[in-house]
Amino acid sequence: MSKQEKPVPADIGVDESGEVDYDEIEALLGDLVLDREEHINAEGFVIRPDEVQEALFRLRDEAEFDHLSLVTSQQYEDRFESIYHLKKYKDPTQEVSVVVPTTTDNPVSQSAEPVYRTAEWHEREAYDLMGIEYEGHPDLRRILLPETWQGHPLRNEYDQDRPQIVSLTEHANPLQDDHRGNEEQSDTMFLNIGPHHPATHGVLHLKTVLDGEQVADVEPDIGYLHRCEEQMCEQGTYRHQIMPYPDRWDYISAGLLNEWAYARAAEDLADLDVPEYAQIIRTMGAEMCRIASHMLALATFALDINGDFTATFMYAIQDRERVQNLLEDLTGQRLMFNYFRLGGVAWDLPEPREEFFEKTRDFLDDLPESVAEYHNLLTNNEVLQARTIDTGVLNHDVAKQYGATGPVARGSGVDYDIRRDDPYGYYDELDWDVVTEDGCDNFSRLLVRMQEVEESAKIIDQCVDLLEDWPEEDRTIQSNVPRTLKPDADTEIYRSVEGAKGELGIYIRADGTDKPGRFKIRSPCFSNLQPLPEMSEGGYIADLVATLGSLDIVLGEVDR
Amino acid sequence: MISGPLQTEVPLMPDQLAELLGLDALGIAGDFVGALIAAALIATIMMLNAALAGPWAKRKITAAFTDRIAVNRVGPFGLFIIIADSVRLLSKELIIPEGADRPAYDVGPLLVVLSALGGFAVIPLGSLGPLNFQLADPEIGLVYVFAVASIASLGLVMCGYASDNKYSMLGGLRAVAQNLAYEIPLIVTAMSVVIFAGTLQLSEIVAAQQETLVTVAGVAIPTWFAFVNPFAFVLFLTANLAEVGRNPFDTPEAPTEIVAGYQTEYSSVYFVLIYLGEFLHIFLGGAIIAVVFLGGASGPVLPGLLWMIIKMWAVFLFTQWARSAIPRVRIDQLIEIGWKGLLVLSFANLILTAVIVGVLTV
Numbered sequence: 001m002s003k004q005e006k007p008v009p010a011d012i013g014v015d016e017s018g019e020v021d022y023d024e025i026e027a028l029l030g031d032l033v034l035d036r037e038e039h040i041n042a043e044g045f046v047i048r049p050d051e052v053q054e055a056l057f058r059l060r061d062e063a064e065f066d067h068l069s070l071v072t073s074q075q076y077e078d079r080f081e082s083i084y085h086l087k088k089y090k091d092p093t094q095e096v097s098v099v100v101p102t103t104t105d106n107p108v109s110q111s112a113e114p115v116y117r118t119a120e121w122h123e124r125e126a127y128d129l130m131g132i133e134y135e136g137h138p139d140l141r142r143i144l145l146p147e148t149w150q151g152h153p154l155r156n157e158y159d160q161d162r163p164q165i166v167s168l169t170e171h172a173n174p175l176q177d178d179h180r181g182n183e184e185q186s187d188t189m190f191l192n193i194g195p196h197h198p199a200t201h202g203v204l205h206l207k208t209v210l211d212g213e214q215v216a217d218v219e220p221d222i223g224y225l226h227r228c229e230e231q232m233c234e235q236g237t238y239r240h241q242i243m244p245y246p247d248r249w250d251y252i253s254a255g256l257l258n259e260w261a262y263a264r265a266a267e268d269l270a271d272l273d274v275p276e277y278a279q280i281i282r283t284m285g286a287e288m289c290r291i292a293s294h295m296l297a298l299a300t301f302a303l304d305i306n307g308d309f310t311a312t313f314m315y316a317i318q319d320r321e322r323v324q325n326l327l328e329d330l331t332g333q334r335l336m337f338n339y340f341r342l343g344g345v346a347w348d349l350p351e352p353r354e355e356f357f358e359k360t361r362d363f364l365d366d367l368p369e370s371v372a373e374y375h376n377l378l379t380n381n382e383v384l385q386a387r388t389i390d391t392g393v394l395n396h397d398v399a400k401q402y403g404a405t406g407p408v409a410r411g412s413g414v415d416y417d418i419r420r421d422d423p424y425g426y427y428d429e430l431d432w433d434v435v436t437e438d439g440c441d442n443f444s445r446l447l448v449r450m451q452e453v454e455e456s457a458k459i460i461d462q463c464v465d466l467l468e469d470w471p472e473e474d475r476t477i478q479s480n481v482p483r484t485l486k487p488d489a490d491t492e493i494y495r496s497v498e499g500a501k502g503e504l505g506i507y508i509r510a511d512g513t514d515k516p517g518r519f520k521i522r523s524p525c526f527s528n529l530q531p532l533p534e535m536s537e538g539g540y541i542a543d544l545v546a547t548l549g550s551l552d553i554v555l556g557e558v559d560r
Numbered sequence: 561m562i563s564g565p566l567q568t569e570v571p572l573m574p575d576q577l578a579e580l581l582g583l584d585a586l587g588i589a590g591d592f593v594g595a596l597i598a599a600a601l602i603a604t605i606m607m608l609n610a611a612l613a614g615p616w617a618k619r620k621i622t623a624a625f626t627d628r629i630a631v632n633r634v635g636p637f638g639l640f641i642i643i644a645d646s647v648r649l650l651s652k653e654l655i656i657p658e659g660a661d662r663p664a665y666d667v668g669p670l671l672v673v674l675s676a677l678g679g680f681a682v683i684p685l686g687s688l689g690p691l692n693f694q695l696a697d698p699e700i701g702l703v704y705v706f707a708v709a710s711i712a713s714l715g716l717v718m719c720g721y722a723s724d725n726k727y728s729m730l731g732g733l734r735a736v737a738q739n740l741a742y743e744i745p746l747i748v749t750a751m752s753v754v755i756f757a758g759t760l761q762l763s764e765i766v767a768a769q770q771e772t773l774v775t776v777a778g779v780a781i782p783t784w785f786a787f788v789n790p791f792a793f794v795l796f797l798t799a800n801l802a803e804v805g806r807n808p809f810d811t812p813e814a815p816t817e818i819v820a821g822y823q824t825e826y827s828s829v830y831f832v833l834i835y836l837g838e839f840l841h842i843f844l845g846g847a848i849i850a851v852v853f854l855g856g857a858s859g860p861v862l863p864g865l866l867w868m869i870i871k872m873w874a875v876f877l878f879t880q881w882a883r884s885a886i887p888r889v890r891i892d893q894l895i896e897i898g899w900k901g902l903l904v905l906s907f908a909n910l911i912l913t914a915v916i917v918g919v920l921t922v
Contacts, residue, residue, distance in 0.1 A: 189726060191726050191727075197819060198815050198816050198819060199816040199817065210730075213730070213734075213891050213892070302887075303816055304816045305887045305888065306807065306886070306887045306888060307807055307810055307813075307814065307815060307816065307883070307887075307888050308815045308816065309622050309626075309807075309880075309883045309884055310626075310884060310885075310887075311625050311626045311627075311884045311885060313626070314626035314627055314628060315626070315627065318627060377885065378887075381886070381887055383808050383886060383887045383888075383889055384887040386889065386890075386893060387887060387888075387889065387890060387893075540890050540891065540892060541730075541817055541818070542811075542814070542817050542888075542890045542891065543890065545816055545817050
């Protein structure tokens with residue numbers, strides 16, 4: 001069993017064994033419950049659209065469901081539905097879904113924003129793509145598509161074949177509402193940071209209002225890299241056609257971690273087993289990806305703080321290169337791995353195995369020295385400390401409100417890691433620690449990533465030991481999986497894994513065919529980016545850039 | 561050109577050239593032509609240095625710091641990249657923003673380059689063979705150098721506001737704030753050396769550093785002011801980093817924050833001018849440090865001019881090292897370090913030096 005198990009105190013809605021007691025939850029919600037639904041991960045309570053806030057407040061305040069992981073919107077023949085997937089930060093295996101149906105002709109439902117601030121962006125997305133309106137939402141605008149887009153593309157009646165060309169002039173003018181207050185007297189300056197800017201790590205657009213060098217207001221504008229990933233997954237078959245897509249979400253070498261998110265959801269949906277041997281390979285590969293991803297985060301953070309001729313960047317890229325070589329040996333690819341299969345992995349370790357193990361060991365042996373050097377160059381440097389300590393502060397409670405996960409949450413002292421708290425793969429058999437820091441600032445997030453690299457190395461080391469001694473006749477890399485997977489209609493599942501950036505979750509609703517009826521991605525970067533205004537307003541523009549770097553977002557995953 | 565009465569026995573370069581080329585007969589016109597040739601010669605040497613440093617040496621040095629190889633395909637050690645880069649940069653389209661405020665937009669880059677070149681007019685660059693590479697040697701040489709070099713700030717502000725770009729504007733403002741905050745400590749620190757040397761004339765300052773301070777194990781340590789007053793030397797080096805805008809003080813450019821600061825909108829030839837200006841300023845900073853703290857052009861075996869260039873390159877190497885290793889400070893921290901730290905320290909250094917020199921001379 002997990003060696004890092006946290007004690008779970010019994011409270012409302014939880015029985016002695018630590019399982020959610022859904023009858024007690026129903027009693028808590030009382031008259032608000034219209035119906036109960038069975039999802040694979042948790043039960044769902046159907047709530048009237050005008051009582052959403054009441055239900056969520058009760059679940060948050062009395063049953064401690066403090067983590068709104070995802071908001072899914074979907075359309076049925078007779079209704080629209082918003083599903084709020086709730087979890088607990090202290091134990092994410094305790095889940096509950098709040099299902100809010102609305103009529104097709106008047107899809108209006110109460111906003112969850114007053115309860116969970118992270119709902120603001122999630123509901124904007126639901127409005128943008130599905131056209132559900134949320135009453136009481138502070139700022140219900142499109143988020144991924146241009147503001148002049150016609151129609152809501154995920155609706156059944158939407159004409160997929162009609163192209164829409166949105167020119168820059170048609171797009172809402174980004175220079176409008178330049179200044180706050182009276183135009184004449186205002187002494188602030190509006191500045192577009194991005195979509196093309198050295199520090200935005202992709203195509204992110206920050207609408208910034210500056211007061212001198214200080215940030216008076218900043219609003220992230222996302223969607224430049226929206227590639228309809230969810231819809232593309234809905235058009236692929238479970239068995240083979242979806243797996244290549246996850247590589248393209250967080251495309252910065254976190255491919256295997258993303259693939260695992262889909263694999264875990266689909267395997268639980270179709271009730272597939274994964275051989276132990278394959279789980280170890282998966283665990284090892286995933287942690288290699290985590291190291292590669294954190295190395296890049298470290299490298300680019302050094303760029304943001306040091307400027308573009310820093311040695312740290314190249315050093316970290318060199319270490320990342322070694323991990324990439326290992327991953328190339330393992331999967332045959334350097335970026336878009338497509339290595340996981342439902343029920344296992346594509347192929348066994350490369351031959352000769354000894355050479356692969358030796359290469360991996362060499363890398364692990366050299367890693368402590370590299371990490372020590374990064375500490376020397378970065379964290380021990382007084383200038384860097386002056387730049388990062390107490391800047392970009394994301395407080396513990398605010399982080400939870402925004403649904404922050406991964407190193408961002410752990411840098412704010414939120415002890416939350418899906419690998420330990422909701423174990424999958426081989427993690428609960430291995431000896432490793434979850435790293436948290438209480439500084440809540442840019443420095444803490446940097447420290448967390450650097451220490452996580454070492455923890456990942458520990459995991460890889462143990463996996464290599466296991467794989468080396470694994471009996472040859474027992475090396476099954478895939479279980480028997482039917483050629484065509486057709487999960488029963490209306491089975492629903494939401495499963496997440498610990499991606500490089502945080503909790504990467506997949507919601508799938510099966511519709512009885514070999515393709516998903518609804519496929520929804522919970523992107524950790526999407527939620528982690530949302531508190532950026534909170535973290536950087538009032539600070540300096542240099543700290544805005546540093547904070548953005550410390551969040552380590554990938555726009556491919558934010559925009560999907 | 562300011563020219564003071566000569567106090568050194570070695571004649572200055574313009575006079576030497578006039579004599580050498582037989583221009584004496586032409587009178588003032590001859591002096592003028594001699595000065596012109598001499599100025600062109602020194603400017604060419606400096607620009608050659610910048611050309612070597614910009615496209616090639618900087619790449620090689622940064623690569624060495626960051627474990628890379630850098631240019632090695634074009635010519636021996638990749639040296640021909642200098643030619644390739646020149647052609648590339650000069651053949652680029654010159655894009656001038658619609659809202660640019662001309663002629664300020666055009667004058668800005670020129671000022672940056674000319675102020676740096678102007679500074680070299682009084683630097684005693686040492687001798688090569690019979691030639692003494694110094695254009696003029698006014699009594700107020702040190703003041704002149706700082707005054708001319710700081711005209712660059714004006715150029716940067718012009719670049720910043722005339723580009724009609726918000727990032728340029730921010731960069732321009734940062735450049736002024738930074739130069740104001742660091743020029744005063746720079747000059748005050750230099751003044752402490754003037755107290756030692758008792759003169760503002762650069763050739764005299766160099767001459768004051770030629771004696772032997774101590775002899776350690778048979779090696780004579782000269783009275784370079786870097787050895788006499790290492791504290792002032794460190795202060796000056798630090799302030800100089802800010803003056804030339806290199807890490808940890810490269811906030812006016814700060815590529816990851818404000819794209820490229822004042823030079824964001826400059827392309828083609830104008831970009832080359834700004835870039836050239838930056839390198840010339842680094843070398844001018846190196847030359848000032850060499851003259852004021854490192855004994856000027858003095859050194860064994862090699863001719864003086866070479867020693868001077870070696871010392872300038874050493875300072876250049878130092879700025880590149882800082883650039884590769886040290887994080888950038890934020891603008892408010894930068895101003896704070898300048899006004900609250902360096903200024904106080906430099907005045908402390910000045911007063912202390914004054915007291916010590918006063919006691920020693922009484």
